[in-house]
Structure formats: C-alpha cells, structure tokens
Amino acid sequence: MIKKIIIVMLIGLVCVARVLSAAQVPVDSGSLDRLVATVNDDVITEQDLLIQMNHLKQQMQQANVVIPSDMILRKQVLDQIINQTLQLQYAAKANVSVSPQEVDEAIIHIAQQNNATVDQLYQSAQAQGFTRQQFKDEITKEITVQKVQEKNVASQINVNRQEIDDFLKNAVNLPTGQDAQYHVLDVLIPLSEAPSPLEIAQVQQAAGELIKQMRSGVDLSKLVSTPVAGNKMIQQNDLGWRKLSDLPTLFASPVQSMKVNDLIGPIQAPNGFHVIKLLGLQNQVIPKKEQVELRILLVPHVADSAQEAALSAKIKMWRDAIADGAPFSKWAKKYSQDEKTKKMGGYLGWVDVNTLDPVIQNGIKGLKSGDVSEPLLTPKGWYLVQLIAREQAVQIDDEKRKEAANALFQQKLSDGIQSFIAELRSHAYIKIF
Numbered sequence: 001m002i003k004k005i006i007i008v009m010l011i012g013l014v015c016v017a018r019v020l021s022a023a024q025v026p027v028d029s030g031s032l033d034r035l036v037a038t039v040n041d042d043v044i045t046e047q048d049l050l051i052q053m054n055h056l057k058q059q060m061q062q063a064n065v066v067i068p069s070d071m072i073l074r075k076q077v078l079d080q081i082i083n084q085t086l087q088l089q090y091a092a093k094a095n096v097s098v099s100p101q102e103v104d105e106a107i108i109h110i111a112q113q114n115n116a117t118v119d120q121l122y123q124s125a126q127a128q129g130f131t132r133q134q135f136k137d138e139i140t141k142e143i144t145v146q147k148v149q150e151k152n153v154a155s156q157i158n159v160n161r162q163e164i165d166d167f168l169k170n171a172v173n174l175p176t177g178q179d180a181q182y183h184v185l186d187v188l189i190p191l192s193e194a195p196s197p198l199e200i201a202q203v204q205q206a207a208g209e210l211i212k213q214m215r216s217g218v219d220l221s222k223l224v225s226t227p228v229a230g231n232k233m234i235q236q237n238d239l240g241w242r243k244l245s246d247l248p249t250l251f252a253s254p255v256q257s258m259k260v261n262d263l264i265g266p267i268q269a270p271n272g273f274h275v276i277k278l279l280g281l282q283n284q285v286i287p288k289k290e291q292v293e294l295r296i297l298l299v300p301h302v303a304d305s306a307q308e309a310a311l312s313a314k315i316k317m318w319r320d321a322i323a324d325g326a327p328f329s330k331w332a333k334k335y336s337q338d339e340k341t342k343k344m345g346g347y348l349g350w351v352d353v354n355t356l357d358p359v360i361q362n363g364i365k366g367l368k369s370g371d372v373s374e375p376l377l378t379p380k381g382w383y384l385v386q387l388i389a390r391e392q393a394v395q396i397d398d399e400k401r402k403e404a405a406n407a408l409f410q411q412k413l414s415d416g417i418q419s420f421i422a423e424l425r426s427h428a429y430i431k432i433f
Contacts, residue, residue, distance in 0.1 A: 033045055033046070033047065034046045034433075035433055036048075036049050036078065036432065036433055037078060037081075037082060037430065037431060037432045037433065038429070038430070038431045039082050039085045039086060039089070039428060039429075039430055040086075040089060040428055040429050040430075041089075042085050042089065044078070044081055044082070044085065048081060049074065049077060049078060049081065052077045052080065052081060053070070053073055053074060053077045056073065056076075056077055057073070068224055068233075068235065068236065069224070069225060069233075071233065072224070072233045072234075072235055075233070076235065078432070082425075082430060083421050083424075083425075084141070084145060086421065086424040086425065086428055087144075087145045087148045087149070087421070087424065088141060088144060088145065090148055090152075090424060091144045091145070091147065091148050094148070094151070096144060096147050096148055096151065097144075098140050098143045098144050098147065102143055103136050103139050103140055103143065106139050106142075106143055107121065107135075107136070107139060110139075122135065149413075149417055149420070152420050153413060153416035153417050153420050154413055154416075156416070157409055157412045157413060157416065159405050159408045159409055159412070163408055164401055164404045164405055164408065167245075167404045167407065167408055168400065168401070168404050180243070180244065180281065180282060181241045181242060181243055181281070181282040182241070182242055182243075182244065182247065182255050182278060182280070182281060183239075183240065183241050183242075183278070183279040183280035183281070183282075184239045184242065184247065184251060184255060184276055184277070184278060184279065185236060185237070185238050185239070185276065185277040185279055186236070186237045186238075186239055186248075186251070186274055186275075186276055187210065187214075187220065187234060187235070187236045187237075187265075187274065187275040187276070187277070188234070188235045188236075188237070188271070188272050188273070188274050188275075189203050189206050189207050189210065189228060189229060189232050189234055189235075189266075189272050189273050190203075190232060190233075190235060190271055190272035191203055191270075191271060191272045191273075193422075193425060193426075199229075202229040202230065203229045203232060203272060203273050204266055204268070204273055205229070206228040206229040206232065206273075207265060207266030207273035207274075207275060208266055209228075210223065210228070210234065210265075210266075210275055211263055211265050211266065211275045214263055214275065214277070215263055220236060224236055238279075241280070241282065243407070244256065245403075245404070245407025245408070245410065245411065246407070246410065248411075248414060249411045249414070249415055250267055250269055250274070251267070251274075251276055252411070254267070254276070255276065255278060258276075258278040259278065259281075260278055260279070260280060260281055261277070261278065261279075262277070262278050263275060263276070263277050264276055270418070270422065271418075289352055289353070289354065289392070290352070290353040290354075290390065290391075290392055291350050291351065291352055291353065291390070291391050291392075292350070292351060292353055292364065292387060292388075292389070292390050293348075293349065293350050293351075293387075293388040293389040293390075294348040294349075294351065294364075294385055294386065294387060294388060295328050295329065295332060295341070295345065295346040295347050295348060295385070295386040295388065296332070296336070296338060296341055296346050296348050296383060296384070296385050296386075297318070297328070297331060297332045297335060297336040297338075297346050297383065297384040297385075298336050298337050298338040298380065298381055298382070298383055299311060299315060299335060299336070299337055299381050299382045300337055300380065300381035300382075301381050301382075311382065312375060312377075312382065315375040315382050315384060316374075316375055318331050318335065318384065319372055319373075319374065319375055319384055322372045322384070322386070323371075323372050327345075328345070328346060328372065328384075328386045329344075329345025329346060329347070330345070331346075331384075332345050332346025333345050333346075337381070346386070357378045357379075357380075359376050359377065359378045359383075360373075360376055360378065360383060360385055363376040363383070363385060364385055364387055367387040368387070369387060369388060369389055369390070370386070370387070370388070371386070371387050372384060372385070372386045372387075373385040373386075373387075
C-alpha cells in the first residue's frame, strides 16, 4: 500500500506543467542570483523562488482559483522550498538514495498520466531548454522526499479495525452518504513558527472578525489584500472537490454539518486559525439495508392439533403479559426452546431484516422500540419477537473497508508529514533575507 501511495503522490507533485513553467521565468537579470534564504548549509536564490511561483500561478489559473498577491504567494512558495530542502538534507544524512531505475519508472508513470510517451515528455522539456538530466534530477528530488516521508511517517502508521468501524459508522450517519463530495474553501490567518500567547490571541481575534465580515458579504478578494493582526496576510486555498476522507482531518468533522455557503471557524491549527466555507456539495446515494435488534421466544410445534391450539392460546397469554410490562427475558429463559438465545433471555442481537423468516419480517413491521409481536406461526414453531431497536445501515463490503482503511491512512499520512516537517524546522538554522 505504501509504495502505491508514494507513486500516486509523486505523480501529483511532478507533472509536465512544472517542467514547462520553469523555463518561462526570465533569467537574464543578475538579481536572480540574489539570496532569499539559507537553510542550514544550503541557499535559496531569487531564481529558485520565481520558478516555483510561476509554476504555482499556472496551476491556480488552470483550476480557476483566485491568485493571491505576489507577497502572499512568495511566502507560501518559499515555505514549500524550505520544507523540501530540509527533507533532502535529512535524506543525505540518513543515506536515502534513489536508483536510476526508480527514476525511469517514475518518468514512465508521469508520461502515462499525461497521455504521452516518454520521448514526448523529454521533447517537451528540451523544447523549453531543459536537458534530460535536469529533468531527471528534479524527479530524483521528489522521489527522495517521498522516501524520507515513507521512512519517517508512512511506515509508522497503523490503522486498526476499530478505527475502520468508527470511520464507516460516521460515514453511515452522513445524510449525503459516504461518497458525497465537498467543495471547500480554506481561509487561513497564519501563526509564526513559535507564536507567543499574545500573537495567538491577536490572530484568533482577527479570525473571528474575518468570519463576521465574510458573513456580512464583504468580498474576500478585498480582505486578503489587507494585513491583519499586525502584519499577517490572509491566505485562501480552494481545496477543490474532495470526498470526506480526502479532506484534512481538522475539517472533516465540521464540514459534515455544513450547508452550501455556510462558514465555520475559527478553527485553530498549528499553522494558524482557519475559516472554511462550503462552496458546493455533490450527493451520491449509497444502498442501505434495515437492521433490527431483537429478542425472540421460540416454542416448536406439537403433533396433536388440540395441543397445538392450546399452545397457541398459552403463547398469546405470554404475549399479553409481556405487553403489560412483564420482562420478555424472564419468559424467554423459562419457556424458549431456541438454544442460542435462551440463556441470554432471548437476545438475538442485530440482524438484517432480509435474513429473517418472511412471517417474522411481516410480524415486526410497524413495531416500535419495546413492542412485542403477536404470536407468529412459522415452519420452526411459534415465535414471540420483541423489537429493541431499528436502524438503516450502509451495506459495507470488503471493498468499502479497504477504501476506509486507505482514507484513514491518507489522513494520518498528511498529519504525520506536517508534524515531521515541523520537527525538522525546529532543529534547523533558517534565515530569510
């Protein structure tokens, strides 16, 4: 599973657009060699930063996302470069290497994802001034980062059965179904790496004011251009259409109760205070089945018709006594001939209605919690059935459990990577000029 996830993430991170965008940044100015940051012993230049900013702008244009000011974008991209540099430095110390074969396999995957051949991929890169080796070097960096994350995060993640059950239970409770997709806008007022209590309070207050302004109809594009809480710039990130399991863990719970255009926040996270807006919701109906929790009392038939009639009358008497308040379990323990449930006072537990005898299915229709059926004549004998509870449940098969396990893994992976990078940054010497 981990190897598959690493490849999928790699394809998402390295695409043809990145290669094409890199050469579109002018390189004829000496200012491009200016240092913008140092990360331990490595440096980041103005050219490094502009290449990545240009790439991100192209991606946002293609996704029809509002592009923030260059000042905001510059900070975001610089953080990404710093994070990648730290992970590459870690890889060098930990002897994490990438073989030429792994690079070639990744390039084949990238070409397939872009409906192109490997030669066409290289031709696109070369047409923009990149050699094959430069392209391979970039792919090598991405694979290296993924290996570092696999070693320090992915390999430490466990998803147990109870977590899967809880995940599926929460999905069942969604009115829109497990496969609903949410279009979420994330608006963030960031915190510094080591915020003081005063800074946290100021940013929280600013986030509270932000959500009030958004609810009053103030244009968000105007809000993001104005510093808040001193010198903080508001950041916005359109997350696009995602399933609940693909959303950041922090947003997955509150978004379930939201309607389109609802706002929720401020939500505190290590990187700042978030306000989220639900831009859209797509439903997908999931087949459901009815489950019932039951107690049963079974008495087999008798051969003599007169005795059978007497038995029927006796069971009707028991039914009336239970309906008047006598405990069902007491009668079941004393008279039931169903060996599996007798000792438990007739408790059958939760069952799919469709697995019950048709006579029993009809007999419990319309019953409310605590009600007892009339005597029910089945091929096995006479039944009394008490309904404890009734619910609708999603039909969950093995494939659904695998999907849930993968979704939980992805959530933990995302959270773990953020924590790992934060740990690297806490021990690094980073200077921004």
